[in-house]
Amino acid sequence: MAKIALFGASGTIGSRVLREALNRGHQVTAVVRDPRKITEQHPNLTVMTGDVLESASVASAAKNQDVVVSAVGGGDGPGHQATIRPAAEALVEGLRSLGADAPRLIAVNGAGSLRTPDGTQVWDAEGLPEFVLQIMRAHGDALDFYRTVGDVRWTCLSPAAQIEPGERTGTYRTALDNLVVDADGKSWISAEDYAVALVDEIEDPKHVGERFTVGG
Numbered sequence: 335m336a337k338i339a340l341f342g343a344s345g346t347i348g349s350r351v352l353r354e355a356l357n358r359g360h361q362v363t364a365v366v367r368d369p370r371k372i373t374e375q376h377p378n379l380t381v382m383t384g385d386v387l388e389s390a391s392v393a394s395a396a397k398n399q400d401v402v403v404s405a406v407g408g409g410d411g412p413g414h415q416a417t418i419r420p421a422a423e424a425l426v427e428g429l430r431s432l433g434a435d436a437p438r439l440i441a442v443n444g445a446g447s448l449r450t451p452d453g454t455q456v457w458d459a460e461g462l463p464e465f466v467l468q469i470m471r472a473h474g475d476a477l478d479f480y481r482t483v484g485d486v487r488w489t490c491l492s493p494a495a496q497i498e499p500g501e502r503t504g505t506y507r508t509a510l511d512n513l514v515v516d517a518d519g520k521s522w523i524s525a526e527d528y529a530v531a532l533v534d535e536i537e538d539p540k541h542v543g544e545r546f547t548v549g550g
């Protein structure tokens with residue numbers, strides 16, 4: 335059983351991570367700006383108020399935990415610019431302040447920086463709307479930042495190009511920096527299977543200090 339502090343627990347992806355972790359017997363502290371947004375009740379669930387953009391808030395949520403998970407988003411493009419890399423910096427600063435006792439960190443990243451079968455990156459595709467590019471770049475900036483960090487045990491998990499609520503099959507494929515695509519060239523994962531992969535990484539760490547990605 336792991337003790338997990340989860341930022342973004344009220345979101346599309348975070349709520350699936352919350353459910354998957356609770357179903358597998360982990361103890362989860364949902365760290366949210368507005369506790370009223372967590373309606374789930376479970377003996378292993380604690381809800382606390384916190385803001386991922388404040389390192390003191392991160393440190394207080396992370397104390398005595400095994401893992402901090404960040405599934406935060408910023409809504410539209412500019413919101414991501416204001417949230418994703420600043421959150422990465424506050425998460426690292428907050429964890430760093432706990433020294434050797436700091437838990438590890440798993441952060442939801444984006445698919446934009448992943449390499450495609452033709453050798454380009456997802457964000458190089460023609461015709462992407464500006465707000466999508468802003469979201470992709472925000473995650474790219476955060477990943478660049480994490481890759482400079484050597485004193486906090488971080489992992490980034492990028493979804494497939496498309497992720498949406500769906501079925502929990504319990505099966506998925508992973509790669510490091512290459513987009514996972516199926517035989518038809520489609521890159522897709524359900525939010526439920528993404529959560530399975532993330533909780534598997536909590537239980538069996540394989541990607542400390544690197545980014546990996548998951549697709550169906």
Ligand SMILES: NC(=O)c1ccc[n+]([C@@H]2O[C@H](COP(=O)([O-])OP(=O)(O)OC[C@H]3O[C@@H](n4cnc5c(N)ncnc54)[C@H](OP(=O)(O)O)[C@@H]3O)[C@@H](O)[C@H]2O)c1
Pocket residue numbers: 341342343344345346347348365366367368371384385386387405406407408409414417418442443444445446469492493494495496497
């Ligand atoms: N294919 C892809 O690459 C792909 C696709 C989808 C999503 N994503 C990424 O995955 C992440 C999660 O996406 P999602 O769809 O689950 O997002 P979402 O439904 O919008 O949820 C975002 C969550 O972040 C929380 N949050 C935002 N700012 C916060 C702060 N300062 N402190 C604490 N919590 C904060 C929100 O809490 P409140 O309830 O308080 O607002 C909410 O729980 C995003 O970063 C998104 O870019 C990537």
